[in-house]
């Protein structure tokens with residue numbers, strides 16, 4: 001079940017934010033969407049989740065236009081985590097995670113427990129979610145997405161608020177999701193995390209797709225120079241590469 005953006009053009013607030021982007025997201029892999037601030041990453045993710053209607057072009061899931069999928073089917077298939085969300089409800093953590101089962105209309109106890117374990121939320125499960133720290137809330141909201149076991153996990157900067165240990169454990173969980181056939185698309189700013197943990201990257205620059213494909217190719221020094229204006233080289237072996245900035 002491939003997720004495809006065909007000649008996708010998006011506008012927000014009357015301004016063009018994505019222009020004629022063609023890209024494919026293979027299931028069973030992690031794809032990182034990267035690019036400078038304002039490049040259009042969150043906008044592309046919103047369109048992939050069916051939450052931002054294209055001005056032209058289409059998003060298709062296995063050949064079918066997303067806009068034609070019934071809303072419940074879409075909610076089951078695509079799990080979307082927005083950027084910078086806060087929990088305002090005075091609800092226990094485990095109940096927030098359980099909301100991920102809403103599209104399925106079941107209690108999904110096993111899925112909820114798996115999601116709680118994946119984000120190491122056991123010690124927090126009875127706490128009111130509103131009282132947690134920013135990083136803890138980010139883990140709760142991601143667990144809610146995972147509890148729905150969507151075929152696609154679409155997450156906007158899921159690692160940004162997490163400490164190093166939680167970043168690594170979440171990345172490892174997302175890799176397991178991908179190995180079991182789910183599609184994972186995440187917006188990332190940290191190019192080393194993308195290089196070391198994603199399979200593919202889509203590089204956006206000024207609303208256009210500057211590069212896409214396997215991370216080793218898409219995140220080349222040339223692309224980093226042309227999109228971020230930074231001279232940098234990758235060192236180290238695959239899986240533990242570091243980006244060295246040249247002065």
Ligand SMILES: Nc1ncnc2c1ncn2[C@@H]1O[C@H](COP(=O)(O)OP(=O)(O)OP(=O)(O)O)[C@@H](O)[C@H]1O
Nearest residue numbers: 012013015017035036037038039040041042043044
């Ligand atoms: N609700 C909105 N109304 C109008 N313009 C918007 C809106 N949201 C985003 N934009 C504009 O759309 C462009 C792309 O924004 P988007 O959030 O997709 O970028 P991004 O690559 O995710 O950026 P960042 O790395 O800063 O999160 C930016 O120029 C932004 O100012």
